[in-house]
Amino acid sequence: MEPEESLNVFGQPMLVCGTDPVTGFFRNGKCDTCAADAGSHTVCAVMTDEFLAFSKYVGNDLSTPRPEFGFAGLKAGDHWCLCAGRWAQAADEGCAPKVKLAATHQRALEVCDFETLKKHAVDL
Numbered sequence: 001m002e003p004e005e006s007l008n009v010f011g012q013p014m015l016v017c018g019t020d021p022v023t024g025f026f027r028n029g030k031c032d033t034c035a036a037d038a039g040s041h042t043v044c045a046v047m048t049d050e051f052l053a054f055s056k057y058v059g060n061d062l063s064t065p066r067p068e069f070g071f072a073g074l075k076a077g078d079h080w081c082l083c084a085g086r087w088a089q090a091a092d093e094g095c096a097p098k099v100k101l102a103a104t105h106q107r108a109l110e111v112c113d114f115e116t117l118k119k120h121a122v123d124l
Contacts, residue, residue: 101121
């Protein structure tokens with residue numbers, strides 16, 4: 001399983017999203033993706049308490065530690081590669097976290113509206 005070409009939403013080489021905790025489908029700190037990444041973990045998002053509560057409410061608890069999986073749980077301020085569909089859903093509900101566009105994979109644009117991503121950008 002190899003990552004696809006790592007280009008961000010601007011068509012440029014992708015920056016690192018987060019290394020503490022280490023994020024990404026490949027756990028390499030980048031929002032790299034491949035055909036096996038069914039969830040398209042391609043949006044580099046900055047966690048907020050509001051988004052973490054929303055995610056837990058809709059069935060994906062990202063804040064509770066899961067030591068059996070080596071997962072310490074996320075907190076506000078952590079950078080994490082989110083599933084593009086979950087980010088889009090949060091945007092529709094008015095609770096999308098900010099995004100780091102230079103670290104967001106271009107495949108996110110298959111699911112997320114670029115203008116909406118830009119409205120939530122921390123790096124423009």
